Amino acid sequence: MSATDKSPDVLVIGGGIIGCTTAYRLAQAGLAVTIVERGVCGREASWAGAGIIYPGSELRTDFVAQLRRAAIARFPDFVAELRERTGIDPQFVRCGSLDIITDDNQDAAADREVAAAVDHKTNTGEPFIERLTPRQAREHEPNLTPKIRGAVLMRETAQVRNPRLMAALRAACAQAGVKLLEQTAVLDLLVDGARVGGVQTARGPIAAGKVVLAAGAWSSSIDRRLAGLIEVFPVRGQIVLLEMLPRVFTHFILHGRSYLASRLDGKIIVGSTEEPEAGFDKSNTVAGVARLLRVAERFMPRLKDATLLRTWAGLRPGTPDSKPYLGPVPGLEGLIAATGHYRSGLTLAPITADLITQYITQGKTDIDLEPFRPGRPQNQSAKR
Ligand SMILES: Cc1cc2nc3c(=O)[nH]c(=O)nc-3n(C[C@H](O)[C@H](O)[C@H](O)COP(=O)(O)OP(=O)(O)OC[C@H]3O[C@@H](n4cnc5c(N)ncnc54)[C@H](O)[C@@H]3O)c2cc1C
Structure with missing residues (x-):
């Protein structure tokens, strides 16, 4: 398309998972949609992410937790739809997760977590969440270190190959x-x-009926008029990729903010650092990589012999209160925000796309967007 073609009904700024999923749903609703992407679609945070679709704590009742539950419920159908339409398999697998307990606080939290989920069962009637002794945890994962107090098993945790998901989305959009x-x-x-009647691009102006802001960590820098309305900042996350065959473990292994994820191809993702101080720098550092390698060896001692394949880093779109911005931007009529998904943008993409499409096509949404309103008062709350 050239910048002089007929104006789209909706122009989406940014071709990450949020922009592409939203564009796809809007086009399915019958609208003419254009994505404007600075580089190549799906090569920023949406490529760098670990691909974990994590249900999160049952104890949480806040707005992001509600959004996450709605997202988890629609994820399997979302990937099945993309696979059927495009022939590209995003490799969605319910791997389950083991949240490792190593201290008193985690011990107490695990009991509360299990109690909160006591009535929740999976489709096959198994407990949604289960507390495991060290022995039981090692029955699930024999290569797990014995130096743990136990683990919380979450059966609904899943993983997806996000670069494949992006390739499928790109084909589905086309x-x-x-x-x-x-x-x-x-x-x-x-x-x-x-x-807002469109955007100025490096190739000239493009008029549009509506504009969706989905530029990830760069969203605040799109226009100076967004100051105080959209406060998105980059939070660097470093990843290390290891390989060990045959597969050493299958569950997603979690401890605090560190994790190990085993891909179907035998490669292992070890993540991730959380470094807002790095700004837009996507380098890997000696300290970051060393910390991740220590985590890998601590929980899966056999990984000391794994091959270190590569490292990378991506920029999560953080916000001061760790909630995304979803919905109309006050004072800028025609501009709709879909950004600031921080650590959960892969998980939240299908629900975000559905809500933004509902808002644009019907003027109302199944889930109230008020808690995610751009320009809301921001207090630096606990992180997700
Ligand atoms: C290390 C790491 C691990 C993660 N793990 C997980 C996980 O396991 N599960 C999970 O759910 N989430 C995870 N995340 C978070 C998730 O990856 C992000 O929340 C999500 O990818 C954000 O998607 P996005 O489309 O908003 O941003 P991006 O993917 O960054 O896309 C934004 C796009 O906007 C484009 N853009 C920027 N400025 C402009 C401009 N001026 N003009 C045009 N285009 C522009 C960029 O080039 C980019 O392509 C992880 C993130 C990282 C970094």
Whole structure:
């Protein structure tokens, strides 16, 4: 598409998982949609992520937890739909997770977690969450270190190969008629009075009926008028990729904010650091990589002999209160935010796309977007 083609009904800024999933759903609803992507679609945070679709704590009742539950419920159908339409398999697998307990606090939290989920069962009638002794944990994962107090098993945790998911989404967008303008940076919003009528790009202006802001960690820098409304900042996450065959473990292994994920191909993702201080720098550091390698060896001692394949880093779109911005941007009519998904953007993409599509096509949404309103008062709350 050239910048002079007919105006789309909706222009989406950013071709990450949030922008592509939203564009796909909007096109399925019958709208003419264009994605404008500075580089190549799906090569930023949505490529770098570990691909874990994690239900999160049952104890949490906040708005993000509600959003996450709705997202988890629709994820299997979402990937099945993409696989059927495109022939690309995003390799969605319910691997389950073991949340490792090593101290008194985690011990107490595990009891509360299990009590909160006592009535929840999986589709096959098994407990949603189960407390395991060290011996039981090692029955599930024989290569797990014995130096633990136990673990919490979450059966619903799943994983997906996010680069494959992005490839499937890209193909699904093309099939649905989404126009994709890559290597084209948005420089500014086109604002007439209080109304956003399109964007200024490096290739010229593009008019649009509505604009969806989905530029990930870069969302705040799209236009100076977003100051105080959209406060997204980068939070670097480093990852180490190991290989050991045959597979050493299958569950997602979690301890605090560190984790090990075993892919179907025998490669192991060890993640992740959390470094807002790094700004937009996507380097790997000696300290970051060393910390991740210590985590790997501590919980899976056999991994000391694994091959270190590569390292990378990505920029999560953080927000001061760790909640995404979803919905209309006050004072900028026609601009809708879908950004700031921080650690959970892969998980939250299908629900985000459905809500933004509902808002644009019906003016109302199944889930109240008020808690995610751009321009809300921001207090630095606990992280997700
Ligand atoms: C190390 C790491 C591990 C993670 N693990 C998980 C996980 O296991 N599970 C999970 O659910 N989430 C995970 N996440 C979080 C998840 O990856 C992100 O929340 C999600 O990818 C954000 O998607 P996005 O589309 O908003 O951003 P991005 O994928 O960053 O996409 C934004 C796009 O906007 C484009 N853009 C920026 N500026 C402009 C401009 N001016 N003009 C045009 N285009 C522009 C960029 O080029 C980019 O392609 C992880 C993230 C990291 C970094």
